[in-house]
Amino acid sequence: MARVLTPRAEDFPRWYQDLIAKAKLADNGPVRGTMVIRPAGYAIWERMQAEMDARIKAAGAENAYFPLFIPESYLKREAEHVEGFSPELAVVTHGGGKQLAEPVVVRPTSETVIGEFMAKWIDSYRDLPLLLNQWANVVRWELRPRIFLRTSEFLWQEGHTAHATREDARAYARRILHEAYEDLMVNVLGIPVVVGLKTARERFAGATATYTCEGMMGDGKALQMGTSHELGQNFAKAFDISYSSAEGGREHAWTTSWGTSTRMLGGLIMCHGDDNGLRVPPKLAPVQAYVMIVKDGDGVSEAAAKLRDALRDAGVRVALDDRTDTAFGRRAVDAELRGYPVRVEVGPRDLAAGNAVVVRRTDGSKAPTPVADVVGAVLAALEADQRALHDQALEFRRSRTVEVSTLAEAIEASAAGWAMVPWSAVGVPGEAEANAQGVTVRCLLRADGSVPDSEDEPDLVAILARAY
Amino acid sequence: MARVLTPRAEDFPRWYQDLIAKAKLADNGPVRGTMVIRPAGYAIWERMQAEMDARIKAAGAENAYFPLFIPESYLKREAEHVEGFSPELAVVTHGGGKQLAEPVVVRPTSETVIGEFMAKWIDSYRDLPLLLNQWANVVRWELRPRIFLRTSEFLWQEGHTAHATREDARAYARRILHEAYEDLMVNVLGIPVVVGLKTARERFAGATATYTCEGMMGDGKALQMGTSHELGQNFAKAFDISYSSAEGGREHAWTTSWGTSTRMLGGLIMCHGDDNGLRVPPKLAPVQAYVMIVKDGDGVSEAAAKLRDALRDAGVRVALDDRTDTAFGRRAVDAELRGYPVRVEVGPRDLAAGNAVVVRRTDGSKAPTPVADVVGAVLAALEADQRALHDQALEFRRSRTVEVSTLAEAIEASAAGWAMVPWSAVGVPGEAEANAQGVTVRCLLRADGSVPDSEDEPDLVAILARAY
Numbered sequence: 001m002a003r004v005l006t007p008r009a010e011d012f013p014r015w016y017q018d019l020i021a022k023a024k025l026a027d028n029g030p031v032r033g034t035m036v037i038r039p040a041g042y043a044i045w046e047r048m049q050a051e052m053d054a055r056i057k058a059a060g061a062e063n064a065y066f067p068l069f070i071p072e073s074y075l076k077r078e079a080e081h082v083e084g085f086s087p088e089l090a091v092v093t094h095g096g097g098k099q100l101a102e103p104v105v106v107r108p109t110s111e112t113v114i115g116e117f118m119a120k121w122i123d124s125y126r127d128l129p130l131l132l133n134q135w136a137n138v139v140r141w142e143l144r145p146r147i148f149l150r151t152s153e154f155l156w157q158e159g160h161t162a163h164a165t166r167e168d169a170r171a172y173a174r175r176i177l178h179e180a181y182e183d184l185m186v187n188v189l190g191i192p193v194v195v196g197l198k199t200a201r202e203r204f205a206g207a208t209a210t211y212t213c214e215g216m217m218g219d220g221k222a223l224q225m226g227t228s229h230e231l232g233q234n235f236a237k238a239f240d241i242s243y244s245s246a247e248g249g250r251e252h253a254w255t256t257s258w259g260t261s262t263r264m265l266g267g268l269i270m271c272h273g274d275d276n277g278l279r280v281p282p283k284l285a286p287v288q289a290y291v292m293i294v295k296d297g298d299g300v301s302e303a304a305a306k307l308r309d310a311l312r313d314a315g316v317r318v319a320l321d322d323r324t325d326t327a328f329g330r331r332a333v334d335a336e337l338r339g340y341p342v343r344v345e346v347g348p349r350d351l352a353a354g355n356a357v358v359v360r361r362t363d364g365s366k367a368p369t370p371v372a373d374v375v376g377a378v379l380a381a382l383e384a385d386q387r388a389l390h391d392q393a394l395e396f397r398r399s400r401t402v403e404v405s406t407l408a409e410a411i412e413a414s415a416a417g418w419a420m421v422p423w424s425a426v427g428v429p430g431e432a433e434a435n436a437q438g439v440t441v442r443c444l445l446r447a448d449g450s451v452p453d454s455e456d457e458p459d460l461v462a463i464l465a466r467a468y
Numbered sequence: 469m470a471r472v473l474t475p476r477a478e479d480f481p482r483w484y485q486d487l488i489a490k491a492k493l494a495d496n497g498p499v500r501g502t503m504v505i506r507p508a509g510y511a512i513w514e515r516m517q518a519e520m521d522a523r524i525k526a527a528g529a530e531n532a533y534f535p536l537f538i539p540e541s542y543l544k545r546e547a548e549h550v551e552g553f554s555p556e557l558a559v560v561t562h563g564g565g566k567q568l569a570e571p572v573v574v575r576p577t578s579e580t581v582i583g584e585f586m587a588k589w590i591d592s593y594r595d596l597p598l599l600l601n602q603w604a605n606v607v608r609w610e611l612r613p614r615i616f617l618r619t620s621e622f623l624w625q626e627g628h629t630a631h632a633t634r635e636d637a638r639a640y641a642r643r644i645l646h647e648a649y650e651d652l653m654v655n656v657l658g659i660p661v662v663v664g665l666k667t668a669r670e671r672f673a674g675a676t677a678t679y680t681c682e683g684m685m686g687d688g689k690a691l692q693m694g695t696s697h698e699l700g701q702n703f704a705k706a707f708d709i710s711y712s713s714a715e716g717g718r719e720h721a722w723t724t725s726w727g728t729s730t731r732m733l734g735g736l737i738m739c740h741g742d743d744n745g746l747r748v749p750p751k752l753a754p755v756q757a758y759v760m761i762v763k764d765g766d767g768v769s770e771a772a773a774k775l776r777d778a779l780r781d782a783g784v785r786v787a788l789d790d791r792t793d794t795a796f797g798r799r800a801v802d803a804e805l806r807g808y809p810v811r812v813e814v815g816p817r818d819l820a821a822g823n824a825v826v827v828r829r830t831d832g833s834k835a836p837t838p839v840a841d842v843v844g845a846v847l848a849a850l851e852a853d854q855r856a857l858h859d860q861a862l863e864f865r866r867s868r869t870v871e872v873s874t875l876a877e878a879i880e881a882s883a884a885g886w887a888m889v890p891w892s893a894v895g896v897p898g899e900a901e902a903n904a905q906g907v908t909v910r911c912l913l914r915a916d917g918s919v920p921d922s923e924d925e926p927d928l929v930a931i932l933a934r935a936y
Contacts, residue, residue: 027585027588029534029535029537029581030535030538030539030542030581030584031535031537031538031539031572034535034536034537035535036532036533036534036535036585037532037533038532039530039531039532039600042530042531042532042533043530043531045533046531062507062510062511063507063510063511063514064504064505064506064507064510065504065505065510065513065623066497066504067497067498067499067502067503067504067621068502068536068574068605068607068621069497069499069502069558069607069620069621070498070499071498071499074498086565087564087565088564089562089563089564089565090537090560090562090563090564091560091561091562091563092558092559092560092561092574093559093560093561093562094557094558094559094561095557095558095559095609095620096555096556096557096558096609096610096611097554097555097557097609104499106536106560106574113497113498116498117495117504120495126793132507136605137536137604137605139536139537141563141564141565142564143564152537152563153535153536153537155533325594
């Protein structure tokens with residue numbers, strides 16, 4: 001078989017770009033750093049959105065929509081926030097044919113404008129917690145863009161909540177972290193993320209604590225796949241988000257924000273992709289079973305259509321490929337590239353023996369299967385391969401993670417994977433030293449793997465790695 | 469009962485603004501002309517999106533996403549298009565802290581950037597038709613903004629398709645018009661839109677034909693609620709969207725575009741709202757049945773929760789209001805404002821007699837109903853009131869539409885509603901005269917009510933009205 005993609009071992013970044021182009025997931029946009037998400041890529045994003053949206057709603061948040069344009073002055077109200085985002089802003093200076101009196105920025109994130117409205121909407125403790133989410137595009141000018149991973153415009157959800165107490169804010173930021181983000185990534189995307197606390201240096205601009213989900217990619221590097229922030233009272237004070245308490249006093253609220261984006265598509269590719277293309281976990285896949293007519297022949301079309309219908313009736317997301325005017329080999333290569341979990345190949349020869357061929361993308365196995373048994377075989381494959389992809393990724397992560405005791409060892413080990421090292425052996429100066437060599441502290445964990453409240457807790461473990 | 473809203477008859481625009489504010493549907497954003505869609509408004513929009521998205525997918529189109537930022541030069545390639553949109557553009561001149569070499573515009577619509585990519589993706593006739601849709605925000609600087617109706621930023625879907633022949637493009641533009649737009653508006657939104665052809669003067673900038681769905685609002689004015697355009701080969705030539713035909717030649721494609729937006733929320737309010745607030749048609753309503761605990765008492769909470777569960781099990785979208793620390797009267801007023809189709813009021817007195825009270829928003833009727841019969845009564849009310857809202861709107865439209873024979877009569881009749889007048893009595897000069905008096909030709913119809921192919925057909929009828 002001709003080589004379709006640059007092999008991962010040869011040039012991982014090139015493989016990534018090749019895969020995105022050949023599977024028709026996305027293109028570069030005409031304005032530097034922007035992207036066009038093509039139907040094959042967008043269908044996966046829609047499934048991520050639906051699964052995430054259901055989890056966010058289950059956690060009690062409601063969707064809303066806030067404007068794209070934010071007055072420049074809003075960003076300046078929270079000192080760390082404006083410092084963090086200023087270098088990345090896109091600024092609109094002209095509207096409706098005239099120069100604007102005050103330039104407006106295209107939202108890089110919406111803490112400020114949402115803070116302004118939370119202040120209007122919240123009056124008493126009865127209005128809390130206020131739990132909002134929005135699905136939107138945001139813009140952060142990127143000097144070194146890479147599709148899905150770092151683009152000047154990307155799609156995301158951003159949650160913003162206000163609470164009466166620090167404890168309630170913290171509990172909610174963590175609820176989203178675990179019940180929405182970690183659950184989706186592990187159980188739907190099949191990516192065994194590590195969940196931990198960011199160091200002060202890696203915190204979101206304006207946050208008092210940032211929690212993160214970190215995934216290991218196929219080259220051993222880390223990808224930050226979602227973050228949840230406690231904002232303390234920083235934005236509440238900057239925007240006067242306050243409430244009258246049950247006791248009658250006026251108190252500032254405690255706010256959180258949290259986001260996941262189209263970056264997850266990049267994580268999906270780099271975690272599960274192989275040298276033949278993408279592998280999409282069955283629970284996520286827009287097309288779970290891809291019924292292909294190998295070539296026309298006696299009863300082939302009818303058998304393929306029947307299998308399509310039977311699979312659909314069994315609750316499988318299914319598509320039928322009857323484009324016999326295109327060579328089967330080319331269509332099969334495309335199906336591999338797209339990463340459909342299961343292919344069901346229907347051709348005259350196998351059909352004459354009463355069989356169709358069930359091909360599993362995860363391990364490449366091909367099993368001639370009696371037509372009457374195909375639905376059962378597909379259902380079993382979908383269930384097994386959801387688990388298999390996760391377990392492979394977990395095994396890979398474990399094989400590329402080493403425990404070391406010094407900063408120097410950790411930096412060295414980061415060339416090939418992740419290093420776990422006592423945070424006390426790194427500290428703030430060690431972190432700067434690692435950064436200078438292209439290595440970052442991805443997150444801090446307790447010894448038992450749980451998420452710490454503060455980087456000042458004793459006996460924390462730091463994960464050091466190179467990252468996207 | 470205290471007056472909650474300015475009555476419609478007293479000041480319709482004020483009533484509209486009051487309703488949006490008091491029902492907490494939306495707020496004005498900080499940058500002039502932008503809006504914040506609050507959870508109660510956004511939930512309705514999400515239902516519109518879901519229903520529209522299903523229809524668009526059923527018509528074979530696939531979702532994709534194109535960049536927010538478009539090089540200024542792209543817009544200039546199609547002469548009528550740039551002329552139509554230039555006055556409304558927002559322009560980004562600075563990105564990442566630097567002045568941009570070429571300013572970029574924030575998309576007012578995406579024909580140009582999508583045209584550029586269609587040209588890349590289409591090679592042969594096998595690639596046609598190419599049927600794309602995107603859900604996105606767009607920006608058109610508004611001098612006289614009004615929430616949902618004309619905002620500087622709004623949310624919409626925009627479909628863009630390319631076809632091998634003019635006939636195929638026309639058939640698809642009309643398929644979307646009828647099967648997606650008209651069907652959604654009439655059968656879900658309950659708005660009896662008139663579907664027709666725009667005059668050359670009212671056409672989309674760059675189109676060869678524009679079809680429209682026009683709804684009559686509660687003040688007799690018209691609202692354009694969705695449009696579908698044939699773009700001929702204008703964009704195909706400007707962006708070189710071409711294909712090799714089965715015969716081997718190279719041909720330009722024929723393209724279409726079509727859009728509906730958050731403007732539909734404004735239409736919903738102005739078509740069905742009354743002096744007590746919004747009335748949401750049951751098929752659209754995010755909350756179809758609103759179970760309210762009137763006040764606490766023996767078994768009240770349990771009965772209310774059981775009713776909520778029974779309604780949910782019957783497939784009804786239901787919410788439970790147990791906020792007995794807020795006065796019932798105030799909660800009932802809020803429920804009227806929000807327009808929940810049915811309220812189920814559960815209080816100690818009625819419950820002692822084995823009843824709950826079923827209140828229908830459409831006609832205000834209140835029926836004490838044995839608890840065991842509530843689910844059946846709710847289901848019947850939802851079905852009847854979906855029809856009732858549509859029929860009331862249709863009856864109103866008929867009562868405010870007059871048939872006249874001269875332009876002068878048509879302009880006069882437009883003060884109170886719609887005028888139907890022979891297009892031959894208006895013509896291009898008459899249209900300009902009407903425009904000068906604030907009256908527009910909303911669309912052209914054949915005598916039998918069907919949609920004409922061209923404004924040059926004989927015996928066409930024009931609908932003249934004032935419009936939003």
